[in-house]
């Protein structure tokens with residue numbers, strides 16, 4: 364009895380599967396899936412080189428300092444860098460005094476007034492981390508068309524495409540093409556959205572942050588502050604914030620490769636040494652030489668014939 368019930372229940376399951384297979388297949392053929400605007404018009408990141416690329420890549424401190432300047436003057440209005448402290452800027456070539464004065468003069472961090480207990484701000488010190496421009500996520504969304512400007516400390520690691528994606532996003536704002544709008548009228552950017560084919564859904568809530576050449580005034584000896592140059596510099600800065608230890612990681616990797624190749628050579632030589640006895644083509648000399656042995660046998664036989672004993 365139990366068996367029959369079990370069999371019927373199993374049959375019921377199989378029946379449901381067969382029915383759903385048929386409805387899905389007929390749905391697929393009656394209404395084939397439509398190509399989406401994201402699928403057709405999303406672009407892969409542009410090709411762009413950074414000095415930190417490759418196994419021997421190094422950071423270019425002058426570029427990182429320019430990138431910091433772009434971050435401070437442009438991006439910091441909306442994005443924080445919560446995992447970077449001001450004193451970390453010493454790693455990109457600022458002296459401790461410069462960091463101190465830069466933190467104190469250029470940044471304010473939230474604090475509590477010691478007398479009134481109210482929220483207020485104070486000048487930053489080197490051990491502070493870069494502050495978030497908004498007190499909380501609700502305020503951030505309220506100011507940005509309900510989109511949250513993410514913290515940028517790790518953004519290069521957090522996005523598929525890494526640094527080239529960030530660079531492409533910053534330089535990729537454009538009007539939606541006529542072809543796109545004709546094909547997908549609903550892909551037109553809504554209010555507060557901007558068309559950017561490098562962003563996954565083509566419309567991003569971040570207004571174009573870098574819009575004109577010379578928007579940031581670079582110091583003496585710096586390359587011209589074109590939109591591309593500023594985007595590249597700030598991206599290089601974000602590569603550094605995401606992995607400040609990159610140079611030592613690469614150096615350690617190369618040292619380990621050199622060590623391993625020497626160790627491999629030593630292991631090979633040790634192997635040759637250990638197996639030398641066993642693998643050598645034995646060419647006996649002296650009394651064991653077959654030629655000498657034959658001679659000796661002959662001498663023995665001759666001696667026996669002559670009736671005198673020979674030792675050995």
Ligand code: HEC
Pocket residue numbers: 433434437438439440441442507510511512513515518522529532533566567568569570572573597
């Ligand atoms: C006016 C405010 C504002 C400024 C200035 C700004 N951003 Fe944004 N940013 C945003 C908002 C809002 C989002 C979220 C967009 C969304 O999710 O649609 C965002 C998202 C991003 C993202 C994430 C994109 C993704 O793939 O999710 C990156 C990277 C970024 N911004 C980099 C920058 C950089 C670099 C600068 C400075 C050059 C900058 N932003 C300046 C508001 C801003």
